[in-house]
Amino acid sequence: MQQSMELPLVLFTVLSQAAIGIAFMRAVRQPAEAAGGNARNEWRMVAGLMLVGLIASLFHLGHPTGAPTALKHLENAWLSREALSAGLFVGLAILAALASGKEGKPIFAWGGAVLGAVVILSTGMTYAPPAFPALNNALPTIFFLVSAVMLGSGFASWFASKNHQPLLARIFTSTLVVGLVIHLAAPCIWLSGSEVMRLTAQEWLGSGFYWSHIGIMAASALVIWKTRTIPVWLPVLVLLGELLGRAGFFADTVHTAANMGGVY
Template sequence: MQSMEFPLVLFTVLSQAAIGLTMMRAVRTATGNANADARKEWLAIAGLMGVGLLGSLFHLGHPLSAPTALNHLGTAWLSREALFAGLFMGVAVVAVLASGAGGKAALAWIGAILGLGVIASAGMTYAPPALPALNNVLPTAFFLVSAVVLGAGFGSWFAREELRPLMARIFTGALLVGLVLYLVVPCVWISGGTVMRMTGQAWFASGLYWTHVCILAAGLAVIWRTKSIPVWLPVLVLAGELIGRAGFFADTIHTAANIGGLY
């Protein structure tokens, strides 16, 4: 990709935070004790998704033509991503507006399923053959880890006291999985083909990559020491995900970078 793509950084990370929050809300409703004020959480979900969708418009040459992204649902993962994102936003808005209905488990589970659709279709969108390092399940894995980390982190703001340890356990597990994933994957790329190896080298040479890894490690250290999620920690992790996603777009090498070279 080799471009910072800030609108896409904003859209993917904020939408995944909203999806993660919805997933964690669904998990908490399964206990029969989600939180005291569902409307505030749904407002946060709708707000994150809305800002993400608004940011994505700046990636378009003709923002007013954004609805045409739905024209190729049968052939384009990008169109499917747009559909799932729109449906997810619709569920969040309904949950905010429907007084008393926001607490119902059905809305959380429907939103979580649609959110997984957004993540899966986004993962396929960013896994083209022209990006050998990502032409696999890795984008989906990266996005899902971000959603769970951010969802559990910010979910601790809305969870009842007795469910905060659950959020902390999910948060810790997701941070650990993310840290291992981001450390191991570039090592695998280094042993791959020419363009894949170039991607691994670019990630290891990137300040964006190392800043992200350090924030994941710092998050693990904080929660290990405190045994809980301090109110400021999800904000730090969100900053780390934004930085890491910028590296995802800027440091992944396109096959065009090696035109004329040996493979």
């Protein structure tokens, strides 16, 4: 059966991935960041996005005060690993925001990139359960990584030096194209899968969330192809597209209970 939109999880996953993506871009630029960058404000944005995402995620819990118990099963639960790595990441981001100067410190950049990658992997595995055949694979991790790099390169352009703007524009454009291809291909592949996968494909292809997401990515690719730079407003538009797409990810993916008692 279809799931609810899960707004707290939409906000947590998208905002945390934007924060992680900015940290990725910080690491990409760190070895040769020229004067003109603004590491302290960049880390402030990373910490702010991550904190807002974590606070939003608490509203998904029946008892928010019990959130620390998510750490009890690190040996066998990806959710516990996600909680731990996200907490470590936000701690590092806050420390970097307090300790970084204008140019930043490599240890924060590389530490943020490593922890961010662990968060992406843990989140991807958390949302790839057997009960959702269409997502019981590497696709959630790929979707989340694409979101992180796309949003990260977009928002990093607000802080990067002029010398690094072309690099960020290339990363942003390439990730947009990859994201479009993956999101268009996935439902088509599901159509040739099991009954529940076919149902998921039909839900996605008939969803306003899905087509709004596709439309915003396509429009963003057209804008950057015309301008060859990342306009200051474009990352905000892409963020809106990712929020819509993530809402569809949760609302339009079909659970195996939809065909309970049926022939698979």
